[in-house]
Amino acid sequence: MTVRPTHTLCPHAPVPALPSQGLIGVIAPAGPAALDTDKAIAWMRERGYSLRVYPGVYERDGYLAGSDEVRLNDLHAAFADSEVDAIICLRGGYGTPRLLDRIDFDLLRCNAKPFIGYSDITALHLAISRYAGFVTFHGPMLNADLLNEKQKPTESSFFNMLRGQVKAGSVLTHPVAYPLTTIEPGIAHGRLSGGNLSMIAATMGTPYQMDAEGVILFIEDINEPLYRIDRLLTHLRLAGTLHKLRGVLVGDIAGVEAPALERLLKQTFAPLRIPVLSGWRSGHCNPNLTLPMGALVRLDAGSKELVLEQDVVIKS
Incomplete structure (x- = not known):
């Protein structure tokens, strides 16, 4: 069995857990999508959470969810908002890398909180890792996953991770129906x-x-x-x-x-x-x-x- 060397790595900082009855901010750093706001609010309310939807979610600029300025402002505003406990992206698509050289990483670092998304949002995961140094979450997005009624492990993995029910030493759960x-x-x-x-x-x-x-x-x-x-x-x-x-x-x-x-x-x-x-x-x-x-x-x-x-x- 090969065991790779284990010289010290500086761990990324943990972020505050998503509290019960917390407020989740919704932003669209990449592509546009029609959000059924009433459905989204009801879905989160059933699970004990409320939503704050930022302006760019409702905008469309071709293949982008609003202009670069709008999408960047939403990102900064969601992190700066002390009432927002976590930030989830609407969808992927294209456009996130256009923001990278304009992000205030000091603002993000000083207001670290759970940030969730995947696909095009990978650009933000990589940039935050390099320049802000806190843990982010490659996970479901609001439209494509949570509101699309994906299988139950999608939701349970999401909430268990963000609430702090998965701790150091835990083996991450993987559905037995999908062999590795x-x-x-x-x-x-x-x-x-x-x-x-x-x-x-x-x-x-x-x-x-x-x-x-x-x-x-x-x-x-x-x-x-x-x-x-x-x-x-x-x-x-x-x-x-x-x-x-x-x-x-x-x-x-x-x-x-x-x-x-x-x-x-x-x-x-x-x-x-x-x-x-x-x-x-x-x-x-x-x-x-x-x-x-x-x-x-x-x-x-x-x-x-x-x-x-x-x-x-x-x-x-």
Whole structure:
């Protein structure tokens, strides 16, 4: 069994837990979508929460949810608002990277709180990890997931993580109905980072690229054929990113057949002699499980386990 080296990694700071009867802010940093506000408010109220919907959610600027200025202002306002306990994104799409060089990361750091999204929102996870240093959550978005009535593990994983019911030492729950596949066995300790593979590659060479040193890389994607997944992974290899990793957790790669994907993963990662576990239900899939980005974790690919090694939220 391969155990990757465990030199000290500075853990990302936990964020305040989502309290009961808390207020959740809704922003749209990427693409537009029609929000049924009454349905969203009722859905959250049934679970004990209220919503604050920011203006850009109701705007549309072509393929963007409002102008860059509107979407940036919403991001800053939601973090600065002391009444807002957590921030969830409306949907992904395109547009989040356009905001990165204008974000006030000091404001985010001083007002750290749970921030949730995936897909195009990966750009914000990577940037917050590098410049603000607190844990964020790769998890369901309001329109595409929670209001779309995805399977129960989507909701339970989301709330259990944010409320602090998943603590340091916990094995993250994965539905038995969706078997995991060991691509390369072994155990690795590191900081969980990544998200949408296309977005990880798109930020390479920018100040917002993933800091891969000592990382357990998580990847997922959709609407990318196998040859393009190959291209994206090759891009990361040639950029020197893959050689810095301690392990890899592969989420849902929607539209690619499992045997072909497993063959590509083995070709890519076997030479690196790091553990690789595939099939984790997180991303553009149902259910869509919440993962704490920036948190210290232990990946045991042989035993098909992901273990949280730090508290990711703190209760007041």
